Amino acid sequence: MAERTHGKNGMRDLLLITFHFPPSDAIGAMRARGLAKYLGEFGWNVTVLTPEHPLRLDAPHVVETGYRDVIGEWKRRIGLRPEGGLQAQLGTRRESTVAAPDKLTRMLQAAKSLLTFPDEKRGWISPARLRLSELRRTHTFDAVLSTAHPISAHAIGAVAKREFQCSWIADFRDLWVQNSNNPNPAFLRPLERWIERRILQHADSLVTVSEPLAATLRHGYPRKRVDTILNGFDPEDFALPQPQPESEFTIVYAGQLYEGKRDPSPLLRAIAELKRRSLLQLGEIRLRFYGPPETWVVHTASRLGIGEIVSFEGVVPRRVAIARQRRAHVLLSVGWNGADSAGVYTGKIFEYLASGRPILHIGGDPGVLTELLRKTQAGVHPGSDEELSGWLLERIREWRTTGGVTYAGKAEEISAYSQYRMAEEFSVLLNQLACRTQADVAPASMAKAG
Secondary structure, eight states: OOOOOOOOOEEEEEEOSSOOOTTTTOOTTHHHHHHHHHGGGGGEEEEEEEOOOOOOOOOTTTEEEEOHHHHHHHHHHTTTTTOOOOHHHTOOOOOOOOOSSSHHHHHHHHHHHHHHHTTTTTGHHHHHHHHHHHHHHTTOSSEEEEESSSSSHHHHHHHHHHHHHSSSEEESOOSSOOOOOOOOOOHHHHHHHHHHHHHHOOOOOEEEHHHHHHHHHHOOHHHHHHOOOOOOOOGGOOOSSOOOOOOEEEEESOOOBBBTBBEEEEEEEEHHHHTTTSOOOOOGEEEEEESSSOOOHHHHHTTTGGGGEEEEEEOHHHHHHHHHHHOOOOOEEEEEOTTGGGGOOOHHHHHHHHHOOOOOEESOOHHHHHHHHHTSSSSOOSSSHHHHHHHHHHHHHHHHHHHOOOOOOOOHHHHHHHHHHHHHHHHHHHHHHHHHHHHHHHHHHHHHHO
16 A cells, blocks of 8 residues: 555545435535545645545545445336335335334335345445545545444444555444434344444444444444544524515424424424414415425324415525525424434534524424524424414514514624534544544554564
8 A cells, every 4th residue: 555645735634434425415424525625724635535425516526436325226127217205116015103003004114224224225245445445545544433324434434444544434324223213123223233333343433423323333332432522513504694684574494304203293283372372363464384295294284274374495405495494594404303303413513504594493302402493592392282372473473573583693693503613623622533533643664673
C-alpha cells in the first residue's frame, strides 16, 4: 500500500460511506451532504462512496458503486413490477397500520426480511466491496466514516477499514438492533445481534445523534468509545430574506407519516374541537402536507368534519419544501409513538429551526426534542390535548389581529445547530482518532525497522 500522507496542503483524507447522497433529497442524505460540504474547512478532504445515481452530474469527489435491487429482482421473478408495492400488485392490500399490521402484512414483512437480511439495501455490499478494492490501488485514507441507515453502510465500513488500514467511525442516525422500531421479525434478533457485534468490533468509535441513543449504545458496547453529534441545517439553504407568509393561517408538515406511529390525529382533533366550539372557521385555516399522500389522514379529517382544510401536495424537491416551510404560520412536527421517542429528533426539526416559523411538535414522549424547543424558544411540545388546543387558538387569534404570528426563536441558540457545527465536531473526533492510529502504528514500524 502507498505510504500515508496528509494529502494536499497538509489536509487529511476521509472516505465517507453513505447510501443516500445528493442529488437524492432523502432525509438520510442531509447529514452526509453537510459533512462533505463543510469538513474541508476543518482540514479534511472528503471522498464519498455511494451508489450511482442517474441524475448525478460531474462530481469529482464522489466514487460511485453498482447496486443490486434485491427486492426488485425477486418481484421480477414472480412476474411483478419492481417499482410497485407487493400487496398492491397481488391485489391483497387491506386496511393495516404500522402499529397493528394484519397477518398477511406480517408474513410479507418476514419474507422480505429473510430475503434482504441484514437490510433491504444488501445488494449494495458486494459492488461496494469491489469498488473499494479498486480504490485502494490509487487512494489512501486517514479515516473512514460510514453513516447508516441502511445498515449495509457499516458492513462496507468494516471492509474499508481493513482495506485502508485506518480509523473507522460507525455513525448511527438510527440504532440497529437496539432500535425498538426495528422492522425485522423477533426470530431474527439473535442473528442480528451477532452480526452487529461482528461488524462493530472493528469500529474505533460509534457516533449517534442524541445523548439517550448514545447511552443505549454505551450499554450495549461498554468498551467502545461512543460520541453524540447532532444533525443540523445548512445555513446556505436559508440565506434569502424571510418571505411573506400565506394569506390564510397555514400549518405545514414536510415528510412521511405512519398511521398510529407518526400520526397527526391530535392536531386534527384539536382543530375539529375549535370548530365545534365556534372558535374557528374552516375558511381561515389550511393544513398542508408535503410528502406521500396518506388516505387515512384524509379519512380521519373527513370523519371529524374538517376534510376541506387538508391537502397533500405530494413529494416535492427539498428546495421547494423549504420555501413552503418559510411561508407557513406554523410548522408541524410529528414524533414517533414508540419506546425510543424521547431520545429521537425528527428528521426535519433542524431545518424547521432555520425556517424562522413557530414549531408545533405533537406525539412522542417528552425528551430531547422537547428540550430543544424550550432551549431555542422556537416552538412547543404540548403535554395534553387542552394545551395543544389552547396554543393553537392563541396563534390563530394573533393572526386575525396582526396578519402574522410572532416567532420567538433565539437566533444565537439556533445557530449552534448548523451543519457547519456538526462538521466541526466530527473533525475533532476524526483528528483524535487519526492521531491515535498513527501513534499506534509508529512503534510497530520502528520495531520492524530495527
